[in-house]
Amino acid sequence: MNSQYLTSTEYEKIIHFSAQIAYPVEDVRLHIQHKLADIFGYDQTIFWYADNNGNLSDPINYNLSDRALTDYLTNFHFYDLLHPKKNVNLFLEKKAIRLDDLDTPNQYENSPFFRSFMKGYGYHDEMVVALIHQDTFIGAIGLGQKSNLCKFTEKDSNTLKLVSDVIASVLLHQKNNNEFNLLSNREIDVVNLVKKGWTNQVIAATLHISVNTVKKHLQNIYEKYSVQNRTQLVQKL
Numbered sequence: 001m002n003s004q005y006l007t008s009t010e011y012e013k014i015i016h017f018s019a020q021i022a023y024p025v026e027d028v029r030l031h032i033q034h035k036l037a038d039i040f041g042y043d044q045t046i047f048w049y050a051d052n053n054g055n056l057s058d059p060i061n062y063n064l065s066d067r068a069l070t071d072y073l074t075n076f077h078f079y080d081l082l083h084p085k086k087n088v089n090l091f092l093e094k095k096a097i098r099l100d101d102l103d104t105p106n107q108y109e110n111s112p113f114f115r116s117f118m119k120g121y122g123y124h125d126e127m128v129v130a131l132i133h134q135d136t137f138i139g140a141i142g143l144g145q146k147s148n149l150c151k152f153t154e155k156d157s158n159t160l161k162l163v164s165d166v167i168a169s170v171l172l173h174q175k176n177n178n179e180f181n182l183l184s185n186r187e188i189d190v191v192n193l194v195k196k197g198w199t200n201q202v203i204a205a206t207l208h209i210s211v212n213t214v215k216k217h218l219q220n221i222y223e224k225y226s227v228q229n230r231t232q233l234v235q236k237l
Helices: 008-020 028-040 066-079 088-094 105-109 112-121 154-176 185-195 200-207 211-225 230-236
Strands: 045-050 056-062 096-098 125-133 136-145
Touching: 008 028, 008 154, 028 045, 028 056, 028 136, 028 154, 056 066, 056 185, 056 200, 066 112, 066 200, 088 096, 088 125, 088 136, 096 154, 105 112, 125 154, 136 154, 185 200, 185 211, 185 230, 200 211, 211 230
Parallel strands: none
Antiparallel strands: 045 056, 045 136, 096 125, 125 136
C-alpha cells in the first residue's frame, strides 16, 4: 500500500482526536498538544499564534527544550525554511509542510540551520502545520523529530492537513469565547506573555514590536480591567 494513503484505523484516530479536542478546556492549546502526542505520537511540538503575514507569537512548548526555543527566537528563526512567514501562500494551499517538501535531505543537512541549531539540540527533522480559517491564519504548530530513522512522511502530512481544520475551528471558537473578549488580538498576545512573567523587552522581541508599543498596550489593558499594574492584572485573570 502507498505510504501516503491513510488506513481506516488512522481515520478513526482523526475522528477520535476531533472529538477529544472539541469540549472547552482552560488551556486549549496545551490540551491539543497533549492529544496530538497521545493519539498520534506527535510528542514534541510548539504551538504558536500566527497572523496573516506568517508572523508567530506566544509559543507553548510541549516536550521541546525551552533553551532551544529561546535560541530559535533569538538567533535562528530567520533561517528556518519552514517558518510560515517564508511560505504564506504555500501554507494556504497545503497547510502541512515537511522539510522534504522544500529541500533535499543532503542540502538541508549541510545548511547552517541544521548544523548550528537542529543538530546542536539533537533534532533531525521538523514539520509545520498552519491553522487557517477562511484563508486567515490563526496559529501554527511546529513538530520536531529526534530520530533520523523516523522522518516525517507524506502520510503525516495528510493526517495533519485533515486535523488542521478541526484544530483551527476549535482554537478560533474557544479564543472568541474566553475571558479575553474585551481585548484586541494584539492585547491578547501581550496578556498571555505577561502571565508567563515575561518583561516588556522580551514581549517586544517576541511580538516584533517596540517596548513603547508594549507599554501602550498594557495601559489599555489596565484600563479595560480596571487595574493599576501587572500584579493586579494577573490576579484578576
